[in-house]
Amino acid sequence: GDLHGDLSKARRALALAGLVDPETLDWVGGETVAVQMGDILDRGDEEVAIFELLEKLKAQAKRAGGALHVLLGNHDVMNVDGDFRYVTRGAYEESARWAVAAGETPK
Structure with a gap:
């Protein structure tokens, strides 16, 4: 738990857990x-990337x-x-890029 948008921490935790x-x-x-x-x-700043990794791992x-x-x-x-008081500027930007790639218009 508590990955809080830190992809490198997520990767380390998943690897350490085997x-x-x-x-x-x-x-x-x-x-x-x-x-x-x-x-x-x-x-x-890497919330979407963590969700994408976890979804890939769920399927695998x-x-x-x-x-x-x-x-x-x-x-x-x-x-x-x-x-959204704890959301970082980087997370907003990552979410906007993801929305555009998905064909959405970010708000």
Whole structure:
């Protein structure tokens, strides 16, 4: 938990847990069931990149007979509720780039 938009911290944590190859970031956890405890959002600039990595790993874990569950933390819920006081400028910019790539118009 508490990755807070820090992709390098997320990568290190997943590798230290034996869930990903530190070079390729592919699932190596086999049949392991892992739970990410939330707080992916706020305080860091790489929130979308973390979500993309976790989604990739969820699919790879499922194919390997394992699972990766991602829970919402209080900062994730705050964002859903429109409370952006901890969102960084970099996170806003990353989200805007992602929205444009997805064909959306950022607000």
